[in-house]
Amino acid sequence: MSEARWSGGCLCGSCRYEFSGDPLHAGYCHCNMCKRATGGAFAILVQPPLAAFKWTKGKARSFSSSPIAIRAFCPDCGTPLFLQYDDDELIRVTVGSLDHPNQVVPRTHYGVESRLDWAEIGSDLPPEETRERF
Numbered sequence: 001m002s003e004a005r006w007s008g009g010c011l012c013g014s015c016r017y018e019f020s021g022d023p024l025h026a027g028y029c030h031c032n033m034c035k036r037a038t039g040g041a042f043a044i045l046v047q048p049p050l051a052a053f054k055w056t057k058g059k060a061r062s063f064s065s066s067p068i069a070i071r072a073f074c075p076d077c078g079t080p081l082f083l084q085y086d087d088d089e090l091i092r093v094t095v096g097s098l099d100h101p102n103q104v105v106p107r108t109h110y111g112v113e114s115r116l117d118w119a120e121i122g123s124d125l126p127p128e129e130t131r132e133r134f
């Protein structure tokens with residue numbers, strides 16, 4: 001088992017990752033693509049530098065989820081693991097896949113135009129609309 005502060009992986013254990021440093025940001029995303037990708041009401045994503053992220057076991061499979069981004073998931077169990085925009089030096093890791101998700105504090109709401117009426121969480125955080133629609 002790794003002792004890295006930031007580590008995580010998928011449900012079946014085939015894919016494991018670590019990243020170092022302090023992530024710059026974490027937030028909720030309410031966009032409809034994140035709903036589909038996670039099967040949930042919203043995604044919660046934490047943004048370490050791509051250069052700080054590495055696989056320690058297995059490797060996710062990725063697909064183009066929009067003209068400007070890929071999403072990655074475990075090829076064995078399907079756990080969503082990250083979203084990455086083209087040419088972005090940050091990677092957006094799913095907080096639910098972290099070993100210690102309680103270490104992350106979401107700071108913003110993105111994609112609020114698609115926020116579900118009953119998704120009442122972090123209501124004091126600043127909202128932002130997406131630039132990309134699904």
Ligand SMILES: [Zn+2]
Pocket residue numbers: 010011012013014015074075076077078079
């Ligand atoms: Zn898996």
Ligand SMILES: [Zn+2]
Pocket residue numbers: 029030031032033034035043111
């Ligand atoms: Zn989203």
